[in-house]
Amino acid sequence: MVETARKYVFDFDSTLTSVEALDVLAEMTLNGKSNKDAVLTEIQEITNLGIDGDISFTESLERRIQLLNAHKTDLPSLVTELRQKISKSIEENKAFFENYGDVIYVISCGFKEFIDPIVAEYNIPSKRVYANTFEFDDDGYIIGFDTANVLSSHNGKIECLKSLNLEGEVQVIGDGYSDYVMREAGIADKFFAYTENVHREKAANNADYITPNLNEFLFVNDLPRKISYPKNRIKILLLENVHPDAFDNLSEEGFSVELVKHAIPEEELVERIKGVHVLGIRSKTQVTKKVLEAADRLLVVGAFCIGTTQIDLETAKKKGVVAFNAPYSNTRSVVEMALGQIIMLKRSIFARSTEIHNGKWFKTALNSQEVRGKNLGIVGYGNIGKQLSVLAEAIGMRVYYYDVSDRLALGNATKCATLEDLLSVSDVVTLHIDDNKANKNFIGKREINQMRDGAILINLSRGFVVDIPTLVEALKSGKLGGAAIDVYPEEPRSNGEFYTELQGLDNVILTPHIGGSTEEAQRDIADFVPNKIMDYINSGNTVDAVNFPNIRLPKQNNAHRFLHIHKNVPGVMAKINEVLAKYEMNITGQYLSTDSDVGYVISDLDKEYNKDVIKALKNVKNTIKFRVLY
Numbered sequence: 001m002v003e004t005a006r007k008y009v010f011d012f013d014s015t016l017t018s019v020e021a022l023d024v025l026a027e028m029t030l031n032g033k034s035n036k037d038a039v040l041t042e043i044q045e046i047t048n049l050g051i052d053g054d055i056s057f058t059e060s061l062e063r064r065i066q067l068l069n070a071h072k073t074d075l076p077s078l079v080t081e082l083r084q085k086i087s088k089s090i091e092e093n094k095a096f097f098e099n100y101g102d103v104i105y106v107i108s109c110g111f112k113e114f115i116d117p118i119v120a121e122y123n124i125p126s127k128r129v130y131a132n133t134f135e136f137d138d139d140g141y142i143i144g145f146d147t148a149n150v151l152s153s154h155n156g157k158i159e160c161l162k163s164l165n166l167e168g169e170v171q172v173i174g175d176g177y178s179d180y181v182m183r184e185a186g187i188a189d190k191f192f193a194y195t196e197n198v199h200r201e202k203a204a205n206n207a208d209y210i211t212p213n214l215n216e217f218l219f220v221n222d223l224p225r226k227i228s229y230p231k232n233r234i235k236i237l238l239l240e241n242v243h244p245d246a247f248d249n250l251s252e253e254g255f256s257v258e259l260v261k262h263a264i265p266e267e268e269l270v271e272r273i274k275g276v277h278v279l280g281i282r283s284k285t286q287v288t289k290k291v292l293e294a295a296d297r298l299l300v301v302g303a304f305c306i307g308t309t310q311i312d313l314e315t316a317k318k319k320g321v322v323a324f325n326a327p328y329s330n331t332r333s334v335v336e337m338a339l340g341q342i343i344m345l346k347r348s349i350f351a352r353s354t355e356i357h358n359g360k361w362f363k364t365a366l367n368s369q370e371v372r373g374k375n376l377g378i379v380g381y382g383n384i385g386k387q388l389s390v391l392a393e394a395i396g397m398r399v400y401y402y403d404v405s406d407r408l409a410l411g412n413a414t415k416c417a418t419l420e421d422l423l424s425v426s427d428v429v430t431l432h433i434d435d436n437k438a439n440k441n442f443i444g445k446r447e448i449n450q451m452r453d454g455a456i457l458i459n460l461s462r463g464f465v466v467d468i469p470t471l472v473e474a475l476k477s478g479k480l481g482g483a484a485i486d487v488y489p490e491e492p493r494s495n496g497e498f499y500t501e502l503q504g505l506d507n508v509i510l511t512p513h514i515g516g517s518t519e520e521a522q523r524d525i526a527d528f529v530p531n532k533i534m535d536y537i538n539s540g541n542t543v544d545a546v547n548f549p550n551i552r553l554p555k556q557n558n559a560h561r562f563l564h565i566h567k568n569v570p571g572v573m574a575k576i577n578e579v580l581a582k583y584e585m586n587i588t589g590q591y592l593s594t595d596s597d598v599g600y601v602i603s604d605l606d607k608e609y610n611k612d613v614i615k616a617l618k619n620v621k622n623t624i625k626f627r628v629l630y
């Protein structure tokens, strides 16, 4: 038995389905005809004019039906097509229609011939579907519609709803002007502009509430729904010009995403982080303790790059904020750049190129050498270092490497026991150590002195790794024969003016931290990181999190999932299970992963639960964060 006296009046086209049915019918009937595109455009224009109330609805219908040239036999295929086009959140919440069928109505200016069979599957019988009907000629062609039906006339929905004389609060859910006018005329109590498929200004401006999908509508009405917290309520702030695919991926999933082109300073971020659930950054934005303490809703930080030391990972963890990065997406891009720079520097290409740009022809073999047979010293034999090792060998270089961790030599590379061993043997030294702050001034006076005279230094890792004044001195004195620098101790937050002491030096390639800035890498990152974020938000998975116990969770159907993050102190797990037992929850699966600071426990439960259990779990001592997935 449904207790509510409230009635729900749904529009059909672009609300229950993601499309306008007559547009789909036109696509079908015009298929293969030479004027198809022109006629389709005309039909869509007429549809929009009618929906927005710019021409009378009757006129819009008449003109479209003439252009359609459809036949009775096209209708079954149209229904088949529309079945595939049910709006995503409507389909997800089929249970709502099944349980509330008695109080749901469809009032549409579309046609019963295709609406009835579609909505019948959603427990809405033909008697609660109010729509137009087609007229056919003797050969079965659609030639018009029943003009006696109020829904074929301008503002017909008002008349239709009035005649139903519904009791209780009436809520109208639709995308267009014709839906809104029912509320304007005072026959409906509330109008919800439904924007899942199309956002129509007129409807949105006049709505009591804009609902981007059915989950939000059910949430604000406190009705049972598939997702406990609608995704459009999850705010994502993406900084530093991450690839637009990231915006698209996350928006398509239903989140509310804001894209900012540059990094923002701490003071500003402290303000902007409020209410944000997911923060996306690259290497510039500092996610400090202060920022994390101001973050009242933050669940995830996504580093759309490799480095993560710009994030205070410890504080994030203690606040239950999970961090992800993209550890491999730009590896190849950095390797290719390093390889190119090695060749350019060994041949003094930039010096020769600058001369010609300045109007000078200077053909010479001076300071121009092949890389074949030369010694390449790779410092940091991680993902980038190892790949560079393989490619450098393939073009004939002899590879030496040094790493603080034990690393297996690839190909014929030679492992060096000390940094000094590597520096003293290399013609080119390239730095690929990680962004650990302990690596500050890793290359200073002593290390440069240990390098061969005329050797080349490449730094594509982090700016603070090299002592720049010392490097400048070594380049000026001729101790070093050249350098390629992509990263600097201080980098600007956005494009514009930049100064470094390295400017103007011969045989020095300076680039603005673009080692990982290729279309391929950025596109891959924009796929990889949002997937990690969505996996965590949607199912609680923390696989590949850089600061959090990793858990890969099985998919759960028809179950509720509670995510509980707590301080790792004795007794919390027992307390959680005590609460679950008290509320007679049947646990179908429970997963726990801990590190020395936090515990992350996921409980899957197989039946409806008393909402008080949520409060009780939040109140368990040492709880950091608690989230219900569904």
Ligand SMILES: NC(=O)c1ccc[n+]([C@@H]2O[C@H](COP(=O)([O-])OP(=O)(O)OC[C@H]3O[C@@H](n4cnc5c(N)ncnc54)[C@H](O)[C@@H]3O)[C@@H](O)[C@H]2O)c1
Binding pocket: 306, 307, 327, 330, 331, 334, 379, 380, 381, 382, 383, 384, 385, 402, 403, 404, 405, 407, 432, 433, 434, 435, 436, 439, 442, 460, 461, 462, 486, 487, 513, 514, 515, 516, 517
């Ligand atoms: N310029 C760019 O645009 C760009 C792009 C991508 C990555 N990076 C930077 O490149 C660096 C390497 O990236 P990765 O993916 O290969 O990292 P990685 O973690 O896979 O490898 C780093 C390696 O450095 C080693 N290491 C750390 N400190 C060391 C030290 N003091 N001496 C010797 N070895 C040390 C580690 O043991 C590890 O093997 C990182 O700093 C990353 O931030 C820069």
Ligand SMILES: O=C(O)[C@H](O)COP(=O)(O)O
Binding pocket: 282, 283, 284, 304, 305, 306, 307, 308, 330, 513, 514, 516, 517
């Ligand atoms: O950490 C990284 O992946 C690189 O430094 C690239 O950083 P970016 O995305 O800020 O260019």
